[in-house]
Amino acid sequence: MALPDLVAQVERRLPHPDDFTSPARGPRTTARLGLALGVAFGICFLTGMWSHYQYSMPGWLPIGPNPSWLYRVTQGVHVISGTAAIPLLLVKLWSVYPRLFLRPPREIRALALDGLERASIAVLVASGIFQLATGVLNIAQWYPWEFSFRRTHEAVAWIAIGSILVHVAVKLPVIREALVGRADDGESEASDGPSRRAVLLGAGAASGLAVLLTAGQTVPFLRKVSVLGVRDGDGPQDLPVNRTARAAGAREAAQDPSFVLEVRHGAKVVSLTRAQLAELPQRTHRLPIACVEGWSRNATWTGVAIHDLLALVDAPADSTVKVRSMQTRGAFGTSELPGDFVSDPRTLLALELNGEVLDLDHGYPCRIIAPNRPGVMQTKWVRNLEVVA
Amino acid sequence: MTGRLALGAVGVAAAVWGVVMLSDDGTSRLVNVAVWLVGGVVLHDAVLAPTVVLLGVAAAHWLPRSRRSLVAVAFLIWGTVTVGAANVLLDVGGKPDNDSLMNRPYVVSWLVLTGVLVVMVLVASAVAARRRTGRNA
Structure with missing residues (x-):
């Protein structure tokens, strides 16, 4: 069969937009879902970029230790708004699905414009689904792909937000008419199947339910309600673990009885056993661990303030300190504490968690805990602190 | 109209920046990213959405x-x-x-x-x- 005939045959079998009869579809439905989805993706974008910024923190605008709960909130909101977006996106795609079967115009200029718009929507849908899917899988620590999650999720975020802006620019007259126009387009009164109002209320309810069923990993009073959350907030010493000592390859070194912590400032080096660390002045603070995966939990930490350790090697209290872990596997084996964290008395080399000796999976013999930092920078199984500036 | 053009231009610039960030990766990783990007659309448009449409047809047939x-x-x-x-x-x-x-x-x-x-x-x-x-x- 000749190719044009084949195309014509396939075309005859494809549905037409008119074949989809639900009166709940239409611009007034789509624009309202789009508005909610735009807000959710906008929040995801801003909080996500904030997190990337905090990971790579350049010197020109340092993020300080205050307020101690800030990262907990921004990253919790990031994952919550992404979760809320899943039902909204699915219902929005449902509302425009018939338009996928619109036949392209024959006139060449119109055809080019139509092709361009379809391409931009393909980018929008692909990047939107990609962000939500990879985000959900990252939270469950499942990486069935070859690319780097962090860098790709960041790059595709720019593509997603860019294609949303293009889409809004293209559709603005339709959106305006759909949101504020009073003209009765006959789509609202359904005799058969759900009305527009019912679909919108359903989408809102689904979005809210998806949040309720997962947000307990960061919102304490929802812990019992969030039965579909990947974390229930429990773990050794009442705190979840992101990476165990076994996964980090730190089990042997961390349990070595001859462990000494090395504090280095140029040529001056002080070595301290865990018992000697415990004899230094101890401070107790309540600080959250807040992970990029959106979970967070407050805990009570006891240990030595980092600037007290710096005093032993005659380093200024606001020095920048490089922290090295005993971990042998995985990323973030080192971290850098900027001066304004080091000088904060809440930034500790913690020895105890919730009144007990630090669990091996929480970083025994000693770990960093500082206010307002992503979890991966709260380095565990610390073996070395070095003043670098 | 000027406002819409400006908005569109900002959008194109952001998306291009995203592509530039992606292109730092090697070819095999990029192919993998493309598979995931296209895969999501195919999964929705060719599997999930038609399933929902068919369920709708069935509901219209069977449900009062x-x-x-x-x-x-x-x-x-x-x-x-x-x-x-x-x-x-x-x-x-x-x-x-x-x-x-x-x-x-x-x-x-x-x-x-x-x-x-x-x-x-x-x-x-x-x-x-x-x-x-x-x-x-």
Whole structure:
């Protein structure tokens, strides 16, 4: 069969937009879902970029230790708004699905414009689904792909937000008419199947339910309600673990009885056993661990303030300190504490968690805990602190 | 019009910046990213959406007219929440040595959620039916 005939045959079998009869579809439905989805993706974008910024923190605008709960909130909101977006996106795609079967115009200029718009929507849908899917899988620590999650999720975020802006620019007259126009387009009164109002209320309810069923990993009073959350907030010493000592390859070194912590400032080096660390002045603070995966939990930490350790090697209290872990596997084996964290008395080399000796999976013999930092920078199984500036 | 053009230009610039960031990666990784980007669209447009359309056709055929609306909205809520929770329900992810992650009875919770929605639909349609017969009597 000749190719044009084949195309014509396939075309005859494809549905037409008119074949989809639900009166709940239409611009007034789509624009309202789009508005909610735009807000959710906008929040995801801003909080996500904030997190990337905090990971790579350049010197020109340092993020300080205050307020101690800030990262907990921004990253919790990031994952919550992404979760809320899943039902909204699915219902929005449902509302425009018939338009996928619109036949392209024959006139060449119109055809080019139509092709361009379809391409931009393909980018929008692909990047939107990609962000939500990879985000959900990252939270469950499942990486069935070859690319780097962090860098790709960041790059595709720019593509997603860019294609949303293009889409809004293209559709603005339709959106305006759909949101504020009073003209009765006959789509609202359904005799058969759900009305527009019912679909919108359903989408809102689904979005809210998806949040309720997962947000307990960061919102304490929802812990019992969030039965579909990947974390229930429990773990050794009442705190979840992101990476165990076994996964980090730190089990042997961390349990070595001859462990000494090395504090280095140029040529001056002080070595301290865990018992000697415990004899230094101890401070107790309540600080959250807040992970990029959106979970967070407050805990009570006891240990030595980092600037007290710096005093032993005659380093200024606001020095920048490089922290090295005993971990042998995985990323973030080192971290850098900027001066304004080091000088904060809440930034500790913690020895105890919730009144007990630090669990091996929480970083025994000693770990960093500082206010307002992503979890991966709260380095565990610390073996070395070095003043670098 | 100028405002729309400016908005579109900002959007194109942001998307191009995203592509530039991606292109730092090697070819095989880029192919993998492309597979995931296209895969999501194909999964939705060619599998999920047609399935929902067919279920709609079936509902229009089998369900009494008066119940369609209720069932459709309940299905919307159930279906979208289920898709969002697909990974915990299929038990993908988690780490064998970390029981503070993926540590809940997800399938049981999901069955309860499903049951609650079914009961809500049954009760609501019974109430609606009684109201109708009350009116007709």
